[in-house]
């Protein structure tokens with residue numbers, strides 16, 4: 316199987332051309348776990364298949380490291396844009412990519428003939444608790460208490476197609492994510508598990524974030540997570556509509572256009588290496 320290893324802000328996935336590499340759907344979770352393994356496989360936060368589509372220019376089929384399917388991937392979709400342009404599968408710089416039935420629109424920025432960065436219209440954030448899903452008394456979860464490991468945190472929940480719980484804190488660099496991350500991910504309030512972002516607001520235009528991803532663990536960046544964080548910051552009155560989200564692996568620029576209710580994410584897409592695995 317031919318593959319390309321790519322990353323967006325250090326959130327690294329293995330990209331496979333699903334049109335050329337035919338794999339039975341039921342075999343994919345096991346193959347994803349094998350390929351993602353950093354000791355016995357290629358190594359990555361998961362695998363993304365790029366498939367032909369009737370409803371959009373391309374389809375993105377995204378799997379986490381544990382073999383679970385995710386509805387959306389922000390860093391992944393930027394790399395899909397780079398993959399299809401750099402490999403000549405399209406010559407357009409405005410393309411559409413569908414994932415789990417939801418289409419996103421990408422603007423690709425070429426530098427010397429190859430894509431260096433991508434802007435994605437990530438659509439509208441979902442705040443309705445039942446659609447995220449998160450178990451709640453009210454319609455939305457904004458700055459609500461949650462108890463984890465005998466500690467009370469304030470959480471705001473947002474779906475960007477996939478579920479996110481955003482926790483604001485005074486400090487995030489020393490957090491024991493390996494311990495508390497899985498407790499949030501598998502908390503009884505999240506029927507589909509959750510991604511969790513731990514955020515320190517630096518000023519009204521900059522925030523620092525670490526993430527524990529559903530199905531993968533701590534990663535260096537999460538694009539949908541950065542979008543959810545910006546929404547949570549604005550809903551809690553903490554930042555302006557344009558926010559630089561500083562992650563362990565780089566910075567993403569996120570803008571929530573409140574008039575149109577659309578989120579725009581801009582960031583890098585990088586190819587690391589290509590190979591073939593048997």
Ligand SMILES: N[C@@H](CCC[C@H](N)C(=O)O)C(=O)O
Nearest residue numbers: 385388389390477537538539
């Ligand atoms: N890293 C991704 C999100 C990947 C999926 C996530 N772990 C989930 O299960 O929802 C991003 O950049 O958005």
